[in-house]
Amino acid sequence: MKEIVVISGKGGTGKTSIATSFAVLGANDIVIADCDVDAADMHILLQPKNSISEDFISGELALIDQDACTQCGKCFDVCRFDAIDVNNGIHIVDELSCEGCGYCARVCPVEAITNIPQNIGQWHIAETRFNQPFVHAKLGIGADNSGKLVAHVKNKAKEVAKELNKSFIIVDGSPGVGCPVVSSLSGAHFVVLVTEPTVSGLHDLKRVYELVKKFHIKAGCIINKADLNKQKAEEILEFMKEEEIVHLANIPYDETFTEAMTDCKAIVEIEDSEVKHLIIDAWNKVKELNK
């Protein structure tokens, strides 16, 4: 079983559209995991059914019991996150700033502070409209610990893939290079980088690839909107050559991308489009590289 992670560094390069197309092409030999947990979109195209949902509990927040509190201020003194507000001498926790370290509770002389476990979102296991196993999640608003939810979604997808003996897990990752991305890369077998020939596309590709290298994972790259700026596309190809990243496809600027999304379809479901064949070729390359 091979885990294929689709990421991009920069947002909006077509990551989810490509990952969903791979999912469609993977037919009955895959499990799909949407690990962009704080802006998950795959479900819009895959329209899951028979969904089973569970809360995800992770991390804690401090709560001060005002009846027990002597307002001594020790919690305020130790908090490094400016999460203890003092209003007219009353100490209260600023929930947005509290990172749940629990230090305040440990130093409170009258044990007035409790750490409350947090429900930071929900995860779901379902079937796509193509009857494929699909694990996805929704992080609670402003929640911490997105990396842990990503790891949880991936682990569930792995369990299902093993149980049903599927060859691939397709993981849709999040933008950036921070904890959710690190979490989606951990344990992966192959990375598909989706980029665009723009100054930001290349800049962000380089940064995210630096992270991929730390994990020693083989990578391939798709240049989306490749004809938008031929010179930038060339620069990306050069970068790929230097870094031995496999070139998977150059996809031209094509409104089919948005049209397919607007119809809630994967691009590969649009008959006779040039893009469809390019993505089929790319998927075949990915399969070949992960035999």
Next chain:
Amino acid sequence: MKIAIASGKGGTGKTTLSTNLSAYLAEKHKVVLVDLDVEEPNSGLFLKADLHYSEDKYKMIPEWNSTACTLCGNCQVVCNYHAVLRIMDEIMVFPELCHSCYACSELCPTNSLPMIAKKMGELKHFKTSNFDFIESRLVIGEEQAVPLIKQTQTYVDSKFSDDVIKIFDSPPGTSCPVIEATKDADFIILITEPTPFGFNDLKLAIETMKELKKEFAIVINRHGIGNDDVNDYCIENNIPIIAKIPNDKEIAKLYSKGELLYDKIPEVRIQLGSICSYILDIKEKI
């Protein structure tokens, strides 16, 4: 005044709007643009600016000093992040998991875990011909963006007075880095595209801003693609749409080269004008 430019979905035009709006506003006002998307900072790619000042930014992590350590294991007990572990007769620290809460260090009975500085990023302060630009970038492999965003805002607060218009280019998503980048803002502009993904993620972003009790308005980018869902939703819920930037391949081409649009595409200038007057009205009220 602080204005944060955010979006649920990535790639909807946060950086395009931040850079062009800053340049446009700077024609008549004092402006500082701050790139808080520290994982992938892009604003600087669109600006001609000279470096004015730079500094490394650090986070504090514990470092084990074995001399006096009795291996009591209290550090492991007090760390809620599993960043400190006692393994056999050694204390191991996992810096990427550490939140710098100091509990292990200050509660150690033998002071065997002093805090040391570890570089997590770089802050750079640039000057363009008519406005200031500040960018922070996270070291690759460092997982937490929040501490760097926080330190960058502290720098901005120390250097610029309240009357300067501060534009924060925020990270995508709805999780902790976005909260950190927007929670001190007086006003939030949410930029989206009128597609199913854009709409879905916009609703998440709106929910986030409501949770933060922030005043916000919408800018629709690539107007003309997709469908009317974003527009209809905003009208139904009385959410102001303050600009619609057209879908135009010429804009995409200029963007790809790292060029600003406000002085080249007349329609963009008109839309920026509308955003600008909305912002200035709010500034009056503050």
